[in-house]
Amino acid sequence: MKIHEYQAKELFRKYNVPVPDGNVAFSVDEAKTSAAKLGGFPVVVKAQIHAGGRGKGGGVKLASSMEEVDSLANEILGMTLVTHQTGPEGKLVKKLLIEAGQKIEKELYLSLLVDRATASIVIMASRDGGMDIEEVAAKTPERIIKVYVDPLMGIQGYQLRQVGFGLKIPPAAMKQFSGLLSNLYQFFIANDCSMVEINPLILTSDDKVLALDAKVDFDSNALYRHKDLMGLRDLDEEDPLEVEASKYNLNYINLDGNVGNIVNGAGLAMATMDIIKNAGATPANFMDVGGGASSEQVENAFRIILADDKVKTLLVNIFGGILRCDIFARGVVDAARKTGINIPVVVRMEGTNVDEGKKILNDAGLNLTSAVDLSDAAQKIAAAVN
Amino acid sequence: MSIFINKDTKVLVQGITGNEGSFHTRQCIAYGTNIVAGVTPGKGGQKMDDVPVFNTVRQAVEETGATASLIFVPPPFGADAIMEAADTGVDLIVTITEGIPILDMVKVKNFLVTKSCRLIGPNCPGIITPDECKIGIMPGNIHKKGSIGVISRSGTLTYEVVDQLTKLGMGQSTCIGIGGDPVNGTNFIDVLEAFQNDDETTGIVMVGEIGGSAEEEAAIYIKENLTKPVVGFIAGLTAPPGRRMGHAGAIISGSSGTGAAKIAAFKDNGIHVCENLGQIGRICKEVF
Numbered sequence: 001m002k003i004h005e006y007q008a009k010e011l012f013r014k015y016n017v018p019v020p021d022g023n024v025a026f027s028v029d030e031a032k033t034s035a036a037k038l039g040g041f042p043v044v045v046k047a048q049i050h051a052g053g054r055g056k057g058g059g060v061k062l063a064s065s066m067e068e069v070d071s072l073a074n075e076i077l078g079m080t081l082v083t084h085q086t087g088p089e090g091k092l093v094k095k096l097l098i099e100a101g102q103k104i105e106k107e108l109y110l111s112l113l114v115d116r117a118t119a120s121i122v123i124m125a126s127r128d129g130g131m132d133i134e135e136v137a138a139k140t141p142e143r144i145i146k147v148y149v150d151p152l153m154g155i156q157g158y159q160l161r162q163v164g165f166g167l168k169i170p171p172a173a174m175k176q177f178s179g180l181l182s183n184l185y186q187f188f189i190a191n192d193c194s195m196v197e198i199n200p201l202i203l204t205s206d207d208k209v210l211a212l213d214a215k216v217d218f219d220s221n222a223l224y225r226h227k228d229l230m231g232l233r234d235l236d237e238e239d240p241l242e243v244e245a246s247k248y249n250l251n252y253i254n255l256d257g258n259v260g261n262i263v264n265g266a267g268l269a270m271a272t273m274d275i276i277k278n279a280g281a282t283p284a285n286f287m288d289v290g291g292g293a294s295s296e297q298v299e300n301a302f303r304i305i306l307a308d309d310k311v312k313t314l315l316v317n318i319f320g321g322i323l324r325c326d327i328f329a330r331g332v333v334d335a336a337r338k339t340g341i342n343i344p345v346v347v348r349m350e351g352t353n354v355d356e357g358k359k360i361l362n363d364a365g366l367n368l369t370s371a372v373d374l375s376d377a378a379q380k381i382a383a384a385v386n
Numbered sequence: 387m388s389i390f391i392n393k394d395t396k397v398l399v400q401g402i403t404g405n406e407g408s409f410h411t412r413q414c415i416a417y418g419t420n421i422v423a424g425v426t427p428g429k430g431g432q433k434m435d436d437v438p439v440f441n442t443v444r445q446a447v448e449e450t451g452a453t454a455s456l457i458f459v460p461p462p463f464g465a466d467a468i469m470e471a472a473d474t475g476v477d478l479i480v481t482i483t484e485g486i487p488i489l490d491m492v493k494v495k496n497f498l499v500t501k502s503c504r505l506i507g508p509n510c511p512g513i514i515t516p517d518e519c520k521i522g523i524m525p526g527n528i529h530k531k532g533s534i535g536v537i538s539r540s541g542t543l544t545y546e547v548v549d550q551l552t553k554l555g556m557g558q559s560t561c562i563g564i565g566g567d568p569v570n571g572t573n574f575i576d577v578l579e580a581f582q583n584d585d586e587t588t589g590i591v592m593v594g595e596i597g598g599s600a601e602e603e604a605a606i607y608i609k610e611n612l613t614k615p616v617v618g619f620i621a622g623l624t625a626p627p628g629r630r631m632g633h634a635g636a637i638i639s640g641s642s643g644t645g646a647a648k649i650a651a652f653k654d655n656g657i658h659v660c661e662n663l664g665q666i667g668r669i670c671k672e673v674f
């Protein structure tokens with residue numbers, strides 16, 4: 001679960017990870033009040049959306065007077081910000097972070113994430129702050145410092161020094177930097193983060209170290225033990241159909257194509273999207289109803305996909321294991337009765353109780369095309385699309 | 387021969403009295419698996435059908451001589467259950483549970499370094515040696531005894547592959563789902579090595595998906611160490627970057643973990659690539 005920069009910075013403050021003074025604002029008036037509280041100029045007006053690349057998209061600007069705060073807040077609030085991460089449709093800006101400007105001496109990069117291969121927490125740091133770190137890693141990997149922390153031991157003093165000296169932190173700021181990194185690690189562990197990224201981390205001309213940006217992603221599987229963090233979820237940042245699907249524990253992702261699909265199991269669902277593509281069409285979604293879906297979940301999966309106007313045809317691919325085909329078929333029949341299915345639907349069903357499932361679908365007299373196997377399903381989808 | 391399990395494997399089930407635990411225990415027994423014990427803290431002394439239930443894994447192992455554990459406990463207790471099993475010295479732990487926090491698994495994985503057991507999963511369908519032993523939730527009837535080894539990060543996708551193999555007359559030596567989580571126990575390379583050393587296995591099907599770099603590492607291992615033919619498939623070529631595709635580990639981060647990179651690694655290292663799932667049985671028939 002992602003959160004906004006202003007929320008991440010509020011959490012950082014609690015863990016004594018230094019950040020600039022600042023406040024969130026939901027209106028132009030609030031932006032001006034926040035700026036006044038900071039007691040001086042320049043201040044930075046920052047759009048708060050989950051996607052990165054806000055600066056380049058025109059969502060982060062410097063104001064050197066209250067008049068500028070007024071005009072910039074007016075400009076950015078309500079704008080549709082397009083960045084490389086939002087997609088071409090962009091994202092509506094509904095809140096701002098108003099922050100004290102800083103005297104930046106040097107921009108650095110610092111992040112913590114879980115490393116799959118070593119099952120440890122990896123600290124990544126670089127003197128090339130403020131840049132796209134992927135690009136730095138690809139072109140100049142020697143400019144990235146990586147330190148792996150044993151999760152059973154926690155972060156050690158020598159590791160803090162390894163990162164600090166690697167970043168060439170000046171002696172006057174070293175103690176403060178070590179504190180920041182140590183506290184950031186505690187924050188990461190205590191809140192079940194999957195990623196924390198500060199880009200840039202800045203050195204000021206008076207030898208202070210501050211997190212100028214803050215990106216935090218929490219492990220959704222661990223949120224059950226962090227009830228306080230759940231309140232930070234911002235449904236405005238999520239697709240409404242995806243929010244609806246999450247209520248029924250359906251793994252659903254809305255995509256650009258026009259062939260809807262309903263599948264059980266994540267791997268098979270991904271492979272089914274690929275099959276649609278191979279057939280010359282494009283998938284409208286990813287939908288995994290899960291290994292052991294109930295007929296109610298199946299019914300809701302149909303309802304959610306059919307609510308999506310761009311879906312022109314639907315491929316259903318079920319390999320019954322735990323999810324029995326008869327249970328699935330009942331969900332399909334219920335969905336057809338309640339919402340009506342008015343687009344071509346190709347059903348491919350295999351596995352546990354498949355004959356019973358097929359009988360239920362046949363007896364219901366629904367207008368479905370059945371496919372005998374995946375190749376057949378792909379051909380029938382291609383025919384339906386063209 | 388087969389790998390990791392056979393007809394002599396004695397299995398205990400952690401979380402045997404829960405809905406999923408009891409349902410799948412019955413399915414395993416019906417398949418012929420030798421389930422010797424169950425564990426549910428606080429329900430020691432009871433029975434699940436004819437299976438004795440114990441309070442702790444240690445008691446269950448001491449009383450029954452179980453050598454493998456199958457875990458169905460809810461995700462908040464998953465890490466603890468794995469460590470409890472590992473601490474008793476069982477050889478194999480198969481964890482079906484989906485949704486264990488990643489930092490819990492990071493700790494477990496480091497805890498296991500000092501233990502002698504093998505962990506399969508979590509978030510996996512388990513392992514089956516057809517006609518001998520099934521420790522997992524896969525439908526047993528689609529499998530057929532034979533000489534193809536199957537390894538996958540997925541559940542139903544593996545069933546699809548196995549079903550096509552069986553229908554074309556290619557039986558399986560052992561099928562293993564290593565799970566869809568980013569941090570898991572047994573990895574592709576562990577299983578590839580075991581299949582290479584298994585006399586009964588003559589060919590291998592490897593089913594990967596987007597996220598991480600396990601497939602790329604496995605591809606290099608295959609080129610350097612395997613003499614048996616491998617057919618590879620990758621799911622998620624059409625997945626958008628930055629989104630988790632159902633499995634916690636199936637996510638493209640920036641430019642890493644893409645399906646295209648994995649397919650390229652397969653091709654570079656002599657693996658027979660299947661690009662269309664509907665054709666995987668036919669391609670295996672040609673290659674094997």
